[in-house]
Each structure stands twice: as C-alpha cells, then as structure tokens.
Amino acid sequence: MMGIVFGIVVGLALGLTGGGGSIFAVPLLIYGLDVAPASAVAISLGAVAITAAFGAAEGLYRGVVELRAALIFAVAGMLAAPLGVYIGGRVSDTLVVLSFAALMAVVAVRMGLKARRRPDESRVVRARLSAEAEGDAGTVCHYSNDGRLRLNAPCSAALAGVGLVVGVLSGFFGVGGGFLIVPALILITEMGIHRAVATSLLVITLIGLSGLGSAAVSGREIDWALTGLFVIGGVLGMFSGRVLARYLAGATLQFVFAVAMLATAAFIVVERLVVGA
Incomplete structure (x- = not known):
C-alpha cells in the first residue's frame, strides 16, 4: 500500500505547489519502492497525467482553461514526448538519475525565488482553482473584445516551441512539466497566474499520456498495478489539497517544498x- 501513500504525497505536492510538485514522483518510486529508473519514469508519467486530469476537468467545466492555447502547447509536447522517452532509454540509469537531481535543484531554486519575490502567487495552487481565474487576462497573445485569446502566428509558434521542449523533458524525466508550463504561459501570453495554472493541468495530462504510451510501446517494463495505486493516491492527495490549500498554501509552504527538493x-x-560507487 506504499504505492497509495506515495501517490498521496505526489498528489498533495502537485496540488499545492502550483508547479513542480510531480517532481517527487520519480525519487519516491526509485528509492521508496525500489523501481528501476526507466520504469519509474513511465509510471510517473501515467500517474501525474491522470491525477492532473481531475484538475483539468474542473478547469474546463468552469471555463478557466485557455483551450486553444493548451492544445497548441500540448500537441507539440505530445509529439516531442516520445523523443524524450527514446533518449532516456538510450542512456545509463546513473545519467538519468543524476540529471534528474540537477533538474530538482533548478526547480527548487526557482520555487524558492518565486516565493520570495512574488509571495502572492504562492497561494495560487492546482488543488483549488480560484474564482479570480475568470478575470485573468493577457496582452502578448492579445485578447479580443469578446474575451477570446487571439492566437496569431508568433504566439502560436512560441507556444509550440516551448511545448516541444516540455515534451522532451517530460518524456525523459517522467515529470509533468508544470514548473515550465506555468511560467511559459504567463510569459508568452501574459495570462494571469490562476488561468495559467488551470491551463497547465490540461497540458500536463495530454503530454503525460503521450509519454506513457510511448514508454509502453517501446517495451519498458511498467507495473500497471503499482501505477493504479499511485493514481489512486495521487487523486486522494489532490482532493485533500483542496481542503488544505486555504490553510497551507503560501510562500512558507513553497520554501518547505524547495528545501525538500x-x-x-x-x-x-x-x-x-x-554509496553506489
């Protein structure tokens, strides 16, 4: 049942950090459940994708997901995720794990800096979509008078370009990529943080499923029972985050996650x- 317990941890992290929480999945699988790195990446992709899907469904229902921007981003990422899976299968486990450690350090530093410089944004989490999301707007990929995001060629190209990068990283590391998706959406479209977080959940879902499918087709050993337990725990963690978000979310929690990373x-x-030398 440790699969469910660790899934809850990942679900809480994914829900409460607003980006970067899923990065705990692979280490928990490798060192907590003794799963081989290649299999851990595949299981993480599936578990994080399905967990994120629940948040994405809420965002779509409430109309706070920029669907067209998410699809451009996600389609590019889905095309690139198999490449990340392929590369990950061609390098040593040690290189994958050490590269993952470097990624965790980068995400941790970014999370800590964000908590210090923009503490208000630290309260914007995936577990509970704020009512303020409906009022978020953007200016680079401009919104028209009717409130629709106008996806011109430069904007669409930027979204697709970043989507390709996120797809490769997701496939290689088994992470959702929210730590890149959210700031990229804010930078490219300047949509508000609430809407960017909601939109990123749909992107994570689609890219993660693409990576999982590629891993399965490539013949990676995937423990589907463990994946299911991880998903159950992740969903429980995400919904628990809905209750805890109003009490815990903020700069202090972001610092705690950064230190843990x-x-x-x-x-x-x-x-x-x-030790392993």
Whole structure:
C-alpha cells in the first residue's frame, strides 16, 4: 500500500505547489519502492497525467482553461514526448538519475525565488482553482473584445516551441512539466497566474499520456498495478489539497517544498556517486 501513500504525497505536492510538485514522483518510486529508473519514469508519467486530469476537468467545466492555447502547447509536447522517452532509454540509469537531481535543484531554486519575490502567487495552487481565474487576462497573445485569446502566428509558434521542449523533458524525466508550463504561459501570453495554472493541468495530462504510451510501446517494463495505486493516491492527495490549500498554501509552504527538493537532490547525488560507487 506504499504505492497509495506515495501517490498521496505526489498528489498533495502537485496540488499545492502550483508547479513542480510531480517532481517527487520519480525519487519516491526509485528509492521508496525500489523501481528501476526507466520504469519509474513511465509510471510517473501515467500517474501525474491522470491525477492532473481531475484538475483539468474542473478547469474546463468552469471555463478557466485557455483551450486553444493548451492544445497548441500540448500537441507539440505530445509529439516531442516520445523523443524524450527514446533518449532516456538510450542512456545509463546513473545519467538519468543524476540529471534528474540537477533538474530538482533548478526547480527548487526557482520555487524558492518565486516565493520570495512574488509571495502572492504562492497561494495560487492546482488543488483549488480560484474564482479570480475568470478575470485573468493577457496582452502578448492579445485578447479580443469578446474575451477570446487571439492566437496569431508568433504566439502560436512560441507556444509550440516551448511545448516541444516540455515534451522532451517530460518524456525523459517522467515529470509533468508544470514548473515550465506555468511560467511559459504567463510569459508568452501574459495570462494571469490562476488561468495559467488551470491551463497547465490540461497540458500536463495530454503530454503525460503521450509519454506513457510511448514508454509502453517501446517495451519498458511498467507495473500497471503499482501505477493504479499511485493514481489512486495521487487523486486522494489532490482532493485533500483542496481542503488544505486555504490553510497551507503560501510562500512558507513553497520554501518547505524547495528545501525538500534540494535535500532529495543531494541524497540522489550522494547515493549514486558515493554509496553506489
């Protein structure tokens, strides 16, 4: 049942951080459940994608997902995710794990800086979509008078370009990519943080499923029972986050997650280069 327990941890992290929480999935699978790195990446892709789908469904129901922007981003990512899976299958487990540790460190630093510089945004989480999301707007990919996002060629090209990068990283590392998707949406379209977080959930779902499918087709060993338990825990964690978000979300929680990421990254490096040497 540790699969459910660890899934709850990932669901809470995914729900409460607004981006980057799913990055705990792979280390928990490798070091907590003794899953091989290649299989852990595949299981993580599936679990995070399905967990994110529940939040995406709420966002779509409430009309706070920029559907066309999400689809451009996601289609590019879905096309690139198999490449990330392919590359991950051609390098050593040690390189994959150490690269993952470096990614965790980068995400942790970014999360800590964001909590310090923009503490108000730290309360915007995936677990509970704010009513303020309906009022978010954008100016780079301009909104028309009727409130629709006008996706001109430069805007669409930028979304697709970043989608390709996120797709490769998701396929290689088994992460949702929210830590890249949310700031990219805000930068490219300047949509508000609430709407960007809601939109990113749909992107994570589609790219993650593409990566999982590619891993399965490529012959990676995937424990589907464990994946199911991880999904159950992730959904429970996400819905628990809905209750906890109003009390816990904020800069302090972001710092806690950032420190936990750095500590996990340091553990991975020590385990691989010192203990495993």
